[in-house]
Amino acid sequence: MATITKITVQKKNTDRYNIFLDHGKGEEYAFSVDEDVLIKFNLKKGMELDDFALMEINYQDDIRKSYNLAIHYLTRVMRTEFEVRKYLADKEVEEPVIQEVIHKLYDYQFLDDEEYANAYVRTQINTSDKGIVVVRKDLQEKGVAAPLIEKALKQYSLEKQIEKAKGLWEKAVNKSAKESERILKQKAEQFLLRKGYPFEVISIAMEMAESKKDEDDEMEALRYQGEKAHRKYAQLEGYEYEQKMKQALYRKGFSIEKIEQFLAEEKDD
Structure with missing residues (x-):
């Protein structure tokens, strides 16, 4: 004693x-x-x-100290249960204590993964250009349960996804004005995939954006790429020059018909 x-x-x-x-x-x-x-x-x-009382006092104090740590962590921004558990584990808090802290946080409504998921999806829709695939992945990495994720993602309607994807498609197209239509579409599609938009959404957005280039725009892009290729192969002549130019421009996404038209113009100059 x-x-x-x-x-x-x-x-x-x-x-x-x-x-x-x-x-x-x-x-x-x-x-x-x-x-x-x-x-x-x-x-x-x-x-x-006695020894048991001392052990219980210290255990309860560990819970209180860890609870205060968690509250401080939560005051900066909303967190998921997974994030709080990881934060406390990184602070070398023992698992039984973490479990008690999590119970207290739920009791006092400092933790709510469902509300977190709903708020996160709303924020991403309103403030970012992330597609639904990336938003889902973000929530998975934060440890939110799959049913809660899918429930929250219902806020991200197909119409909203298409609207945002269409705007991003048009932005990507404008940045690639000197590319062929085929390469332009490939780059825009890859850009939207990286942003987290599904293929079906990208396909609809592409059709709605009406990004097809007219003949003049396509030829302007071809001339731009053709001049770059010419500088590379200017030391060649005749058949070898034409073959290298055709190969280079075809890889850039231009049709053989358009390439031959460009090469004919080049000969006339």
Whole structure:
């Protein structure tokens, strides 16, 4: 048995108290506790504590300290249960303590993965250009359960996905004005896939955007790419030059018919 001989308030943290015990060999500092733990166990001078009581007090204090850590972590931004668990584990909090903290956070409504998922999807729809595939992946990485993810993603309607994809498609097309129509479409499609839009959404957005280039635009792009290829193969002549030019421009997505038209123009110059 040990007897509490003194309880003092910590100077730098007035919510914590230093506990001094006498195990029969004189007074010495034993441990500190949070104010809530002090009150819960009604700790006071002269109180006797056995080993089990000391173990329970320290366990409850660990829970309180870890709970305060979690609250501080949650004040900055909404978090998922998975993120809080990982944060506490990284702080070397033991699993039984983490479990108790998670229960308390749910009891006081500081954690709610369903609300988190709903809020996250709303935010991404309103503030980002992420497609539904990427948003789903983000939530999976944050440890949200699959049923909650799919429920939250119902907010991301097909119409909204198409609207955002169409805008991104047009932006991608404008950035690739000097490309052939085929390459332009390939680049725009890959761009939207990376952003997280499904093939079916991309296909509809592409049709709605009416991005097909007219003849003049296609020839302007061909001339631009043709001039670049010419600088590369200018040292060649005749058949070898024509073959290299045709191969280079065909790889750029231009039709043989258009390439031959360009090469004929080049000969006339």
